[in-house]
Amino acid sequence: xxxxxxxxxxxxxxxxxxxxxxxxxxxxxxxxxxxxxxxxxxxxxxxxxxxxxxxxxxxxxxxxxxxxxxxxxxxxxxxxxxxxxxxxxxxxxxxxxxxxxxxxxxxxxxxxxxxxxxxxxxxxxxxxxxxxxxxxxxxxxxxxxxxxxxxxxxxxxxxxxxxxxxxxxxxxxxxxxxxxxxxxxxxxxxxxxxxxxxxxxxxxxxxxxxxxxxxxxxxxxxxxxxxxxxxxxxxxxxxxxxxxxxxxxxxx
Numbered sequence: 001x002x003x004x005x006x007x008x009x010x011x012x013x014x015x016x017x018x019x020x021x022x023x024x025x026x027x028x029x030x031x032x033x034x035x036x037x038x039x040x041x042x043x044x045x046x047x048x049x050x051x052x053x054x055x056x057x058x059x060x061x062x063x064x065x066x067x068x069x070x071x072x073x074x075x076x077x078x079x080x081x082x083x084x085x086x087x088x089x090x091x092x093x094x095x096x097x098x099x100x101x102x103x104x105x106x107x108x109x110x111x112x113x114x115x116x117x118x119x120x121x122x123x124x125x126x127x128x129x130x131x132x133x134x135x136x137x138x139x140x141x142x143x144x145x146x147x148x149x150x151x152x153x154x155x156x157x158x159x160x161x162x163x164x165x166x167x168x169x170x171x172x173x174x175x176x177x178x179x180x181x182x183x184x185x186x187x188x189x190x191x192x193x194x195x196x197x198x199x200x201x202x203x204x205x206x207x208x209x210x211x212x213x214x215x216x217x218x219x220x221x222x223x224x225x226x227x228x229x230x231x232x233x234x235x236x237x238x239x240x241x242x243x244x245x246x247x248x249x250x251x252x
Contacts, residue, residue, distance in 0.1 A: 003124040004055050006085035007230070008033040008077060010064055010121060016191040017092040017140060020219030021226050023075040026053040028227055030086065033077050035062040064091045064111075064117030074124035083132050086230045087125045089118040089139045089163075094156040114159035117167070122170055126179070134160045136230040137170070139163050140222070142240060143185045143249040160185070164241045172237035180238040182229050190216040212247030220221025221246075 007025045012018035014035035026032045026049040034042050034049070034057065039096075042059035049057035060073045078084050093113040095106045118139055129135030144152035145161035152160075164183055171181040188206060203216065221244055228234055243251045 004053075004068060005030045005085040006033060006077065006081045006083060007031065007088065008035065008074070008084060008087045008121070008125065009090060010035050010117070010128070011091035012036055013038045013045055013059070014191070015193055015219075015221045017186070017189060017219045018088075019045060020223040021088050021090065022057075024220070024223035024227050025051070025086070025088075025230070026057060026104060029053060031055045031081060031211055032057045033081075034059040035064075035073065037061060037063060041084050062231065063120060064089075065112040067120045069118075070087075070117075070120040071124045074121070078128045081209045084125045084128045085132075085135060087121060087135075087137045088226055088230075089121050089137070091117050092142075092156075096153040096156075098150075099154045102153075102155065110153075110155035111159050111162075114156065115162040118163050119166060122166070122181075126170070126174060129179045130174070130177045133178050135174075135177075136234075137167075137181040138181070138226050139167050139181070139183040141167070141183045141185045143187050143243055143245050143251070145185060145241075146243075146251055147249060167241060175238055179231075180234070182234075182237060182239070183241040184222060184225055184229075185241050185243045185245070185251070186217060186222055187221055187243070187248045188217055193217060194248075201233070210248050216245070217244065217246055 007030045009022050012022045012034040018156045022032045032049050036042050046057050062073050141163040142160040144157040145164050167181050167183040
């Protein structure tokens, strides 16, 4: 059982980054633990991944802003499968409102999910990784944590900048335990859900004015980087945030 690495991925049942990462890590031979709030989609993806990986890839209904629920899920996973080897913090939520009009409820919800949710998952994964003297964590941040823009909303930008700082400190604290912690800062990553939010002109304008590589980002672009960062090929990389924006926002 312990020969197969166990990876937990948050917000993994949709059509975007989380499910792409889940499929990639299952293809890499890992036992993928799916967490999300959409039980029907989780059950379907769980069956698919179990066949791909050749091991059980179960799902858990989980709201990452519920600190106690995160503890219960992570402890159950570690007990059932002998530990937690990989964590990918992908859950996120955003609202675009100016600071002068944003409600405290919207601010808190965004930080609770995007930043505190990331903390909670790390908080309850790390003791199991420390016990095993091994582990890899990838936090999904955003180029919004670097940009000076109104496109993302202040709460989301603040949360994602916080994720970058949290990544660096956690990496510094846990390197002695052979645990690596890195982050990815995607730019615009296309999925079908975005078509229901933004008009076609939004994507056309992005391609014309911003897209250096003449295409939109795909969830698989992020999944490939996650696969690398949790592998032994990235064994000397920790505390870093990698921008994946297709050149829209290069960052060094």
